[in-house]
Amino acid sequence: MTGALHHLTIAEASTLIEQQELSPVALTEAFLGRIDAIDPKLNAYVTVTGERALDDARAAEREIATGRYKGPLHGIPIALKDIYDTAGIRTTSQSHLHADRTPEHDSRTAALLRAAGSVLLGKLTTHEFAFGGPSWDLPFPPARNPWDPDCFTGGSSSGSGAATAAGLAMATLGSDTAGSIRMPAFFCGITGLKPTYGRVSRRGVAPLAYSLDHCGPMTWTARDAALMLQAIAGYDTEDPGSSDCPVPDYAAALTGDVRGVKVGLIRHFYDGDEHADAEVKTAMDGTLRVLEDLGAEVEEIRLSSLHDYSACCLVIMLCEALAIHERDLKATPQKYGEIFRDRLMLSSLLTGMDYMQAVRLRRQLVAEIEAVFDRCDVLLTAGGYAPAPKIDQVSKFYIMQKPLLTAPFDVTGSPAICVCNGFSAAGLPIGMQIVGRAFDEAAVLRVADAYEQATDWRERRPSL
Amino acid sequence: MSDTPTISIDEFKSRLHAAGFKPDDKSLKEMYDALPYLDAIRTQVRRAYAHSDEPAHVFSALELKS
Numbered sequence: 001m002t003g004a005l006h007h008l009t010i011a012e013a014s015t016l017i018e019q020q021e022l023s024p025v026a027l028t029e030a031f032l033g034r035i036d037a038i039d040p041k042l043n044a045y046v047t048v049t050g051e052r053a054l055d056d057a058r059a060a061e062r063e064i065a066t067g068r069y070k071g072p073l074h075g076i077p078i079a080l081k082d083i084y085d086t087a088g089i090r091t092t093s094q095s096h097l098h099a100d101r102t103p104e105h106d107s108r109t110a111a112l113l114r115a116a117g118s119v120l121l122g123k124l125t126t127h128e129f130a131f132g133g134p135s136w137d138l139p140f141p142p143a144r145n146p147w148d149p150d151c152f153t154g155g156s157s158s159g160s161g162a163a164t165a166a167g168l169a170m171a172t173l174g175s176d177t178a179g180s181i182r183m184p185a186f187f188c189g190i191t192g193l194k195p196t197y198g199r200v201s202r203r204g205v206a207p208l209a210y211s212l213d214h215c216g217p218m219t220w221t222a223r224d225a226a227l228m229l230q231a232i233a234g235y236d237t238e239d240p241g242s243s244d245c246p247v248p249d250y251a252a253a254l255t256g257d258v259r260g261v262k263v264g265l266i267r268h269f270y271d272g273d274e275h276a277d278a279e280v281k282t283a284m285d286g287t288l289r290v291l292e293d294l295g296a297e298v299e300e301i302r303l304s305s306l307h308d309y310s311a312c313c314l315v316i317m318l319c320e321a322l323a324i325h326e327r328d329l330k331a332t333p334q335k336y337g338e339i340f341r342d343r344l345m346l347s348s349l350l351t352g353m354d355y356m357q358a359v360r361l362r363r364q365l366v367a368e369i370e371a372v373f374d375r376c377d378v379l380l381t382a383g384g385y386a387p388a389p390k391i392d393q394v395s396k397f398y399i400m401q402k403p404l405l406t407a408p409f410d411v412t413g414s415p416a417i418c419v420c421n422g423f424s425a426a427g428l429p430i431g432m433q434i435v436g437r438a439f440d441e442a443a444v445l446r447v448a449d450a451y452e453q454a455t456d457w458r459e460r461r462p463s464l
Numbered sequence: 465m466s467d468t469p470t471i472s473i474d475e476f477k478s479r480l481h482a483a484g485f486k487p488d489d490k491s492l493k494e495m496y497d498a499l500p501y502l503d504a505i506r507t508q509v510r511r512a513y514a515h516s517d518e519p520a521h522v523f524s525a526l527e528l529k530s
Binding site for chain 1: 504
């Protein structure tokens with residue numbers, strides 16, 4: 001079994017661990033060995049916490065052996081984007097500004113995952129402060145795509161995408177302000193869930209834009225995303241954006257049955273307002289056939305232009321990010337990477353009027369989405385325009401050059417998952433987004449899981 | 465979207481300086497070339513709102529009671 005341990009899903013491994021047929025220590029050793037062997041090609045990790053991981057694994061093994069099984073994350077090896085504070089473990093945000101920063105406390109989510117019995121393998125590469133990248137002038141190199149190390153992982157949760165796809169962690173956490181969970185999920189062929197704004201605490205996670213930041217899981221399957229979300233969802237009085245909303249049993253929602261589910265297809269986002277590659281459009285057409293075969297009812301819907309949503313997101317994000325970093329950017333600009341610095345310096349030309357107009361537009365766009373959910377259970381659109389580009393061809397200002405397909409659902413705060421729905425002729429993954437009503441992650445996960453069960457994309461892994 | 469910036473590079477540099485930033489020449493040129501993208505997104509968020517339209521951010525004094 002050892003050879004395949006790193007490709008087990010959480011659902012598979014947790015069953016074996018609970019039955020004491022799989023040792024958390026053996027599982028953790030397998031992952032640490034794979035990180036040693038593979039990560040130098042991918043740069044997914046900035047810090048590997050080998051001793052901590054083995055301590056966690058031994059504790060899990062003892063607890064399970066003495067009848068204290070905590071649940072499906074007990075003994076499961078995970079890793080965190082390096083913007084999540086971890087007590088006593090360096091947390092850098094991939095920036096020279098925080099290169100020596102070691103927090104005293106865990107972020108809320110790190111604490112919850114620890115309490116659930118998970119095993120912390122380490123901290124993962126990110127774009128600088130979840131914004132500037134891919135960059136070569138930071139303390140650590142950018143992550144590489146496991147499907148082709150010459151290609152971009154997407155960002156900003158770049159190491160989270162690479163590690164999950166390569167079997168260097170069974171699950172990871174990322175963050176999403178304009179698409180930073182879902183873009184790496186698209187490019188790396190994994191499942192990335194951005195929960196509803198306020199569903200998961202952001203306490204102890206480096207902010208990029210207060211009103212847009214979301215924390216969420218990045219996993220191989222939708223079922224694993226459900227298991228991770230179950231552990232980290234919930235109200236936190238110390239996160240001002242947190243919502244006191246009941247947390248359902250997400251795994252129970254994964255019935256595989258989507259008969260009668262009303263799916264609103266937002267085709268004009270990727271075939272109208274902008275134009276995705278033919279391979280992405282073909283994959284979307286194939287997805288519609290699969291969902292209809294499963295009994296879902298697909299209706300094409302029309303929203304405001306993708307350009308409206310993306311511009312709204314960017315103006316808010318850039319203004320809020322500059323407000324956070326203004327003092328350090330002026331006092332010690334040399335401590336930031338060039339991409340981060342130049343994007344935010346340029347953004348200093350935005351005004352208070354621009355920000356206010358974007359916030360007013362945001363209210364209209366949120367109302368528009370809410371109205372659509374009167375007749376749809378979930379929405380569907382592409383996750384990106386094309387497979388991963390070469391990493392050295394990514395433009396410094398790419399986030400402004402073409403509207404981001406992921407940005408609309410940061411603007412509206414809606415739960416959105418990116419799921420692999422095919423591969424290009426070159427063997428690179430592509431994906432789609434499934435979007436739900438506020439706080440209805442269960443519906444999003446149900447449709448994503450049913451789609452994954454009905455297709456064989458989850459059987460394909462990168463060869464490393 | 466216009467491909468050319470609507471202000472000169474000297475004006476652009478002055479505005480950055482006024483905001484407290486002094487980029488090197490390479491960064492200045494690259495940011496200046498990207499200025500049309502920024503102008504496009506700021507134009508995109510403008511709507512013909514009436515004066516009486518409520519803003520999205522509303523201050524609620526009741527929240528201060530807690």
